[in-house]
Amino acid sequence: MKLNVNGQPHDIDADPRTPLLYVLRGDLQLNAAKFGCGLGQCGACTVLVDGEATFSCVTPILALEGKGIVTLEGLGSNDHPAPIQRAFIAEQAAQCGYCIAGMMMRAQALLQKNPHAGDAEIRAALEPNLCRCGTHMRILRAVRRAAQMMQTAQAGEPQ
Amino acid sequence: MRALRYFFGVCLALALVVAIFVFVARRPAIAPIEPPAANSFAAAQVRRGAELAAIGDCDVCHTAAGSQTFAGGRAVPTPFGTIFSTNITPDRDTGIGRWSEAAFRRALREGVRRDGQYLYPAFPYDHFTLVSDDDDRALYAFLMTQPPVRATAPSNQLPFPLNIRLLLFGWNSLFLREGPDRANAGQGDPLKRGAYLTEGLGHCGACHTPRNFLGAEQTSKKFTGGEAEGWTAYALDGSSPAAVPWTAEALQHYLQHGFDAAHGVARGPMAEVAQDLRTANADDVRAIARYVAAQHGGAGAPAPATGQQVSAQAQRGKATAPNSADSQAEVLTEKPATNGATNEEGARLYTAACAGCHEGPRAAPYGGIDLALSSGITGPSARNLVNVVLYGLRAAEAARSPIMPGFAASLNDRQIVALAAYLRARFANKPAWSDIEKTVREARRAERAASTRPAPSEEAIPPPTQRTSSNETEDEKQ
Amino acid sequence: MSAAAAPAILSRRRVLAGSGALILSFSSLPPAAAQQNAQQQKGGKPAGATPQLPGDLKKSPLLDSWIRIDANGAITVFTGKAELGQGIKTALLQIAAEQLDVDLKQLTLITADTSRTPNEGFTAGSHSLQDSGTAIMNAAAQVRQILFAQAAQRAGVPAEQMKTDNAAVVAPNGQRFGYGELVSGDMLHVQAAPQSPLADPHAYRVMNHAIQRVDIPAKVTGVAAYVQDMRLPGMVHGRIVRPPSYGAKLASVDTAAVEKMPGVLKVVRDGNFLAVVAEREFFAIEAMRALAVAARWQETAKLPDAGNLAAVLTGLPSQDITVLDNQQQSAGGGKSLEATYTRPYLSHGSIGPSCAVAQLDNGALTVWTHTQGVYPDRDAIAEMLRMPKEQVRCIHVEGSGCYGHNGADDAAADAALLARALPGRPVRVQWMREQEHVWEPFGPAMVVKVKASLDAGGRIADWDYGVWSNTHSTRPGPAGALLAARDLASPFPQPPPKPIPMPEGGGDRNSIPLYQLPSARVIYHFLPAMPVRVSALRALGAHMNVFAIESFTDELAAAAGADPVAFRLKHLGDERAREVISTAADRFGWAARPRQTPGRPPGHGYGFAFARYKNLAAYCAVACEVEVERHTGRARMVRAVAAVDAGQVVNPDGLVNQIEGAILQSMSWTLFESVTFDATRITSIDWATYPALRFSAVPNAMEVHIIDRPGAPFLGAGEAGQGPSAAALGNAIADATGQRLRDLPLSRERIRAALGA
Structure with missing residues (x-):
């Protein structure tokens, strides 16, 4: 079946019941989405589906034909990091970092819809995602910084 | 000239009518008091009040998200507009600190504030009017000993003329049957006690009884099922859609723990009710369960459990995989819908996205319920099912609670319709739902916050008898 | 200096083809020797006749075990420690870059690998900077000294006149000698000296600077990192x-x-x-x-009664270890208090x-x-x-x-x-x-029973403390420590548990208060029987011991009618401890905290706690504000202020990150977490049944203040916040509710029950 990941069409040869996470990590060799629980309880596997934060570990690919899937790799790269990535680096918002890709995708989904999201909205949006190292204060700061960067970018955009 | 005189006459008559109405409808203020000292109430009375406040779910409506308990400000959506709950802490200026016990009792009995203004019936004084003097007194003692919080609720958002409180005189004349039945708070007779609590302070009918166009409960259709904040409140009488009839024991467990093995997990507003009832007096909850269970057996014959359902229950008990291994569990292969309808997309979605948990070996509440047992699927509308599929069951903060991921992002409307139709056909043995598309659209439009209340917490893991994976447990043979 | 020391004889070395420079794949002491060394150290005697080497140079004394320089100038740093997310890679690179006077980017770091790096045991116990950081710092400084000597020899000028610049030694006449050119043969394959010409802490370019972590860019862009x-x-x-x-x-x-x-x-x-x-x-x-x-x-079905762990643990046969016995005739005269505190099994998760x-x-x-x-x-x-x-x-x-x-x-x-x-x-x-x-092996359940009395002047007169716990380490070494090995048809037996000896301790870690106590006794009731699989969880026994000691200290302060911070200071002579406490209290605004309504928001309370981790690593004090929701019993940390003294700081932001993380993780343990089980099985099997911190419980604000100690030894800080965070929370909840909770977790149910709401 066909899947659109990070703007590229892919022919996927996998059982349609396969959760997206294994297709991303196995077939497409993408690292960012992580296995955390396989139950939709921790958010380490979060990706965007049509702009919405989604647990890839419980989403079978058969539900995703024709939808736009974006992983952290689709936002930016080590050489050309996206605002959210620059914000997390600037705030040093990681300890072990295993949960961070999922955090960033959930934050990205929020900020794409509402770049003016306040602290309460950011906290509420990140509620499904767990961090075990206790990096929460930095994650919140990084998302607020990313929001500012996105607002500035938006304001500076030509008409 | 005559016309003018006629005009003046009509005006005068109207003014007279309004004046008489105002004269009749107007209620006096009750004199303010100095806030009573906390130690002026007996400790036992305060404790009793706390238990009663839990039965009345006072904190649910009178606490806004992220703010202090009982400080009000929570938006209560109604078909007529949004009403904001009031501050019922004993704050002198913004709460009920200057209310005497008489003023407090009048509010509960008659829906009138201390200053004489009418309250909107979003505050269920049509139920609270039945509360006994003793219980009113205990509730008053409890609330007046809570920490005072300075907080003013936002103004209600109601269109003209509904923003004229005096008009509630008419509503009250039509629908308020003042209580209480002073002869009987039901002490000593569990069934009567249950009736007293259920009909009065518990105000179960506020959600579970349908309302008329004026927002009043249709007493002729008591407990035949209503609606609350975008959720179907199931019938509590013989027309209950529960696949396995409710017993008093099952209801009590459900009310106290937010789930029952044969009925599933409370969600939406009912989750909050169960959260409160955990802290209520157990005898009171048992009485409510007994009375409500009796209603189920009343008006009609309970739906008998079908063979399929019974076997489904039994099947969970025979699962062999470790219960420490729900994702180690086998996913059963898809089965055809029982009504013969073909719905390949729904079947595929169910098998791939749902069956892993809902057919796994893990017991309720942490394992997904066997969907043959779910009233969400046997119920009159797809709304509850759709709410849960879209928004899942959020983790309750800092408490053990079932978690289900929502599929709002990954499934589009067509897929959710197909899934809902498939589940109804396969598990319900009931006619297909009509216009699921509309239900899905409405559920998506609804405030997400209203749709995704955390499921109630479960402090203790279900006792071993609840565990469905028996798995040849035996003492090691020596 | 040490360059003159005779090179040790190598048992195993290889020269990598093509590089032209000396490569040592393995140059540690044989394990037996290392152990002997460690044992002697524990006995308090210097290792043999040789003077004490700093950090893990004791175990691996050859410089090229730690620093290698290729002919092409490539510099590689080796550590036996592992990156666990604590930022150790960056910190060790900073240390090496500072002492070698090179740019951080010029260094390659090789971490724990049995074929390449020294054996530094476990990356645990907040030891990485103390052990590996100290070794690398001294090795790098000594390597730089060797390079100076080499260049001086070649240039014909005294070493003192040489300077380093961008991985080269520069003579007064401007002649440059790249590090790679200077290294030949076995030049770095020499024993370290006890003393090193370390860089001046007041002139640090790299150390004590908030250098961005080297591992984060890959982790936030989806590069393979795990x-x-x-x-x-x-x-x-x-x-x-x-x-x-x-x-x-x-x-x-x-x-x-x-x-x-x-x-x-x-x-x-x-x-x-x-x-x-x-x-x-x-x-x-x-x-x-x-x-x-x-x-x-x-x-x-052989698991104990999870509902009554205190009785289960204190009922198990114990080996009683006297950790401290300084009982004197007590002055007494004041009140006596007695309390029992408990902790459940905790998951690393x-x-x-x-x-x-x-x-x-x-x-x-x-x-x-x-x-x-x-x-x-x-x-x-x-x-x-x-x-x-x-x-x-x-x-x-x-x-x-x-x-x-x-x-x-x-x-x-x-x-x-x-x-x-x-x-x-x-x-x-x-x-x-x-x-x-x-x-996973859980952090052990623990019980503490403590008694103390005050003298007439409101000082602690005597102290009697007992802690019950399993071992806090069942780590490998023996095959029987591995789950699979125990399951094989020819199984390996689970090794018998051993207590970790003081001064580090296991269940008794931090069981001795740092306070001045005229009469004190501490007993560790070590429990060999392990009904539930246990091992090391961050801070080991210190989480529980500090929770108990610091909760009880507040109880004593209340009995003495004293302010909690003043009461602590009254019993402390250690100046660094006092400064950490005063700093946290000042920055928090402790003295000006509202004592009662009005002024104090309803349901709010304030708590303070302090400990020096293991009584020998970093000092940490935490002050926090909580709000308690009466009808649910929900407690939330609103604000926390910490102060930490970790000796010489390598990366201030890394240190802050560790303390912030410790406070939040410990808060999650303390408020929310417990492993559950029935008679047969563990029943907390996922995040639904083992709830942990989510964003709704995250404080509004947190500050960490570092007390700078230029040139002082590194003091491990990775676990320093765990105990103080737990106790500060408990104390704040007691302040908010008027009820002292002594059983962890301080859950909603327990708080609500205590409030009688």
Whole structure:
């Protein structure tokens, strides 16, 4: 079946019941989405589906034909990091970092819809995602910084 | 000239009518008091009040998200507009600190504030009017000993003329049957006690009884099922859609723990009710369960459990995989819908996205319920099912609670319709739902916050008898 | 200086072809010698006749065990410690860059690898900077001195006139000698000296600067950064079917159907060890599920009563260890208090379940693992497979944060067994969520009973403290420490538990208050019987001991009618302790906190706590504000202010990050967490049944203040916040509610019950 990941069409040869996470990590060799629980309880596997934060570990690919899937790799790269990535680096918002890709995708989904999201909205949006190292204060700061960067970018955009 | 005189006459008559109405409808203020000292109430009375406040779910409506308990400000959506709950802490200026016990009792009995203004019936004084003097007194003692919080609720958002409180005189004349039945708070007779609590302070009918166009409960259709904040409140009488009839024991467990093995997990507003009832007096909850269970057996014959359902229950008990291994569990292969309808997309979605948990070996509440047992699927509308599929069951903060991921992002409307139709056909043995598309659209439009209340917490893991994976447990043979 | 010392004789060294410079693949002392060394150190005597070497130079005294310089100028730093998310890579690079006077980017760092790095035991106990950081700092300084001497010789000028600049030594006439040109032969293959010409702490360019972590850019852009991300050519995926409960026996399993499933390569059964290997990961998971259903187990109901752990623990036979006995005739005269505190079993709960990759190639096994100790894990795996140690190599690759001994070593053993079953193929094994939650060794449940009395002047007159606990380390070394090894048809026995001796301690870690007590006794009731699998969880016993001591200190302060901070200061002589306490209190605004309404928001309370980790590592004080919701009992930390003294700081932001993390993680343990079980099985098996901190409980604000100690020894800080955070929370809840809660977790139910709401 066909899947659109990070703007590229892919022919996927996998059982349609396969959760997206294994297709991303196995077939497409993408690292960012992580296995955390396989139950939709921790958010380490979060990706965007049509702009919405989604647990890839419980989403079978058969539900995703024709939808736009974006992983952290689709936002930016080590050489050309996206605002959210620059914000997390600037705030040093990681300890072990295993949960961070999922955090960033959930934050990205929020900020794409509402770049003016306040602290309460950011906290509420990140509620499904767990961090075990206790990096929460930095994650919140990084998302607020990313929001500012996105607002500035938006304001500076030509008409 | 005559016309003018006629005009003046009509005006005068109207003014007279309004004046008489105002004269009749107007209620006096009750004199303010100095806030009573906390130690002026007996400790036992305060404790009793706390238990009663839990039965009345006072904190649910009178606490806004992220703010202090009982400080009000929570938006209560109604078909007529949004009403904001009031501050019922004993704050002198913004709460009920200057209310005497008489003023407090009048509010509960008659829906009138201390200053004489009418309250909107979003505050269920049509139920609270039945509360006994003793219980009113205990509730008053409890609330007046809570920490005072300075907080003013936002103004209600109601269109003209509904923003004229005096008009509630008419509503009250039509629908308020003042209580209480002073002869009987039901002490000593569990069934009567249950009736007293259920009909009065518990105000179960506020959600579970349908309302008329004026927002009043249709007493002729008591407990035949209503609606609350975008959720179907199931019938509590013989027309209950529960696949396995409710017993008093099952209801009590459900009310106290937010789930029952044969009925599933409370969600939406009912989750909050169960959260409160955990802290209520157990005898009171048992009485409510007994009375409500009796209603189920009343008006009609309970739906008998079908063979399929019974076997489904039994099947969970025979699962062999470790219960420490729900994702180690086998996913059963898809089965055809029982009504013969073909719905390949729904079947595929169910098998791939749902069956892993809902057919796994893990017991309720942490394992997904066997969907043959779910009233969400046997119920009159797809709304509850759709709410849960879209928004899942959020983790309750800092408490053990079932978690289900929502599929709002990954499934589009067509897929959710197909899934809902498939589940109804396969598990319900009931006619297909009509216009699921509309239900899905409405559920998506609804405030997400209203749709995704955390499921109630479960402090203790279900006792071993609840565990469905028996798995040849035996003492090691020596 | 040390360059003149005679080079040691090398038993094993290799020169890498083509590089032209000296490469040492392994130059540590033999393990036996290292152990002897360590034992002598514990005995308080210097190691033999040689003077004490700093940090882990004691174990690996050759400079080129730590620093290597190639002819082309490439500089490589070696550490036996592992990156666990604590930022150790960056910190060690900063130290080396500072002392070598090079740019951080010019350095390559090799971490824990049994073929390449020194054996530094476990990355644990907040020891990495003390052990490895100190070793690298001194080794680098001594290497730089050797380079000076070399350049001086070549330039014909005194070494004192030479300068370093951008990886070169520069003569007064401007002549430059690149580091690579200066190194030849065995020049760095020399014993370290006890003293080093260290860079001036007041002129640090790299150390004590908030350098951005080197590992974060890859982690936030999806570059392969974890063992979970490894993809080797021909790699296949394994999954284990773990037993349903401790000691369960695999009665029967029909594997025929599973073997026919798509992509399945092999079902492996050895005794009670049951696993499957498949071409693709999801195939392996599906096959594991089918295998789990096919397996029949015999279980034993032998777990203790989870509802009454205090009685269970204090009822177990104990070995009583006197940690401190300084009982004097008590002055007395004031009030006496007595209290019991309890902690449940706690889960490490790594977000990423444990994972490893292993490959058996021509009789040599390589295991990529996120273990905390590559050498001990290597030894255990070699013993389990009955292979010579030399044929097994363990390489550390980062995993999800572990916070102690989680499933990492066990997953490595699982992968090793499956690699042996499919020679040549790299096998990746990752545990499932419930396997991690059920099978990881938990942080032990603990009980503390404490009695104390005050004298007439409101000082503590005597103190009697007892702590009951299992061991806090069942780490590998012996094969029987590995889950899989115990399940094999020829099983390896679980090694008998041993207490970790003081001054570090295990269950008794931080059981001695730092306060001045005229009469005191501390007994560790060490419990050898382990009904539940336990091992090291971040801070070990210090979390509970500091919670108990600091809660009780507040209770005593209240009995004395004293302010909690003033009461602590009254009993403390250690100036650094006093400064940490005053700093946290000042920055928090402790003295000006509102004592009662109005002014104090309803339901709010304020708490303070302090400890010096292990009484020998970093000092940390935490002040916090909580709000308690009466009707639910929900307690939330609103604000926290910490102060920390970790000696010389290497990376201030890294230190702040560690303390912030410790406060939040400890808050999660303290408010929310407990492992649950019935008579047979662990029942807290995922995040629904083992709830932990989510964003709604995160404080509004947090500050960490560092007390700078230029040039002072590094004091491990990775676990310093755990105890103070827990106790400050408990004290704040007591302040908010008027009720003292002594049983962890301080859950909603318990708070609500205490309030009688």
